[in-house]
Amino acid sequence: AQSVSQHNHHVILSEAASLELGCNYSYGGTVNLFWYVQYPGQHLQLLLKYFSGDPLVKGIKGFEAEFIKSKFSFNLRKPSVQWSDTAEYFCAVMDSNYQLIWGAGTKLIIKP
Amino acid sequence: DVKVTQSSRYLVKRTGEKVFLECVQDMDHENMFWYRQDPGLGLRLIYFSYDVKMKEKGDIPEGYSVSREKKERFSLILESASTNQTSMYLCASSKYPPQYFGPGTRLTVT
Numbered sequence: 115a116q117s118v119s120q121h122n123h124h125v126i127l128s129e130a131a132s133l134e135l136g137c138n139y140s141y142g143g144t145v146n147l148f149w150y151v152q153y154p155g156q157h158l159q160l161l162l163k164y165f166s167g168d169p170l171v172k173g174i175k176g177f178e179a180e181f182i183k184s185k186f187s188f189n190l191r192k193p194s195v196q197w198s199d200t201a202e203y204f205c206a207v208m209d210s211n212y213q214l215i216w217g218a219g220t221k222l223i224i225k226p
Numbered sequence: 227d228v229k230v231t232q233s234s235r236y237l238v239k240r241t242g243e244k245v246f247l248e249c250v251q252d253m254d255h256e257n258m259f260w261y262r263q264d265p266g267l268g269l270r271l272i273y274f275s276y277d278v279k280m281k282e283k284g285d286i287p288e289g290y291s292v293s294r295e296k297k298e299r300f301s302l303i304l305e306s307a308s309t310n311q312t313s314m315y316l317c318a319s320s321k322y323p324p325q326y327f328g329p330g331t332r333l334t335v336t
């Protein structure tokens with residue numbers, strides 16, 4: 115069965131630190147990949163998505179993610195985080211039935 | 227902008243009650259989804275629908291049913307609520323990927 119693994123359940127950083135959140139998936143076919151973010155008290159929002167083409171994908175709010183096919187990875191990055199990036203981040207993969215398979219989420223806390 | 231609304235943000239029900247959670251989307255999307263979100267477990271798909279009156283079981287359908295009588299509305303029904311159904315329930319809709327989410331309903335069953 116396909117699965118998505120997010121390596122860290124909790125990450126705590128100081129403002130201006132660089133961020134990388136890991137996401138690995140186990141699915142051998144053509145993949146569509148997503149990162150969603152859920153700010154405290156708000157609904158899930160799409161951060162960025164990868165369907166095909168350039169494996170380096172840029173999203174909203176300065177986030178980017180790199181699809182590395184050989185590593186089955188789609189890590190999320192931001193060069194300098196802000197306090198307002200405190201949120202929970204979810205990685206998801208779309209399977210051949212067009213369903214999303216979700217990671218468990220990573221809670222990111224940015225210390226001011 | 228896509229708008230997905232859910233009938234309640236917070237709901238408290240007693241064990242054994244029948245519970246209805248409503249979801250409405252305004253973008254004429256064919257696909258609608260119900261998830262539950264629990265800490266450390268991510269999102270788990272309960273049911274989804276590709277068309278009016280059409281429903282498919284997701285990963286955890288037990289104890290739930292759904293209804294889609296109109297394209298814009300997708301209802302989740304807990305026939306007899308139990309304490310292990312205390313959770314955050316998220317509705318989503320899409321035409322193509324990605325899915326767009328509503329604000330969620332935090333249901334507490336006592």
